[in-house]
Amino acid sequence: KNEVEQSPQNLTAQEGEFITINCSYSVGISALHWLQQHPGGGIVSLFMLSSGKKKHGRLIATINIQEKHSSLHITASHPRDSAVYICAPNTGNQFYFGTGTSLTVIP
């Protein structure tokens, strides 16, 4: 049983498109992280959410605690957004990771 389900697994978009990545989880959580892993392997934390919505530049993350669902949106996508995006909810002492969404943005 997977505690975290991400969709889609792979996504190819044209530059400028609006992108949505979804994350559903089955556990009661303290917080949920969205991570970005670039092709070179480095991992960057994009957002930490415990409720509502956060925005940083062209990135928006939302969470619905009742529905156990989070989304990551990228507006006006750019080739430099090409990366693997990972949803990572946790309960405070249990840490879960989605398998990631591989995004490729084509110029």
Add this chain to the structure above:
Amino acid sequence: NAGVTQTPKFRILKIGQSMTLQCTQDMNHNYMYWYRQDPGMGLKLIYYSVGAGITDKGEVPNGYNVSRSTTEDFPLRLELAAPSQTSVYFCASSYPQTRGDGYTFGSGTRLTVV
């Protein structure tokens, strides 16, 4: 501000050898973590620590040991290396999970056991 520093970046070990992966953070984060990422796979938690003197097992702790004698340092020890431990290892740190801006990751250690 260095963030999270991992050493070494690359290492090749022979089966049965031991080594320590070093991790240091300078952000005064309470929490520190060790993850491994196998080729084409997601992150798996090996061990974590919520503060100096406190460590807990994650999903895949077998074959590894950790210690947390200071807030800054969280070394990961591999005893009797096996080919199944070939992976990329990431150290990370954070404040307690309900505050702060999330994880800060080190740049990773690519380990090959032959």
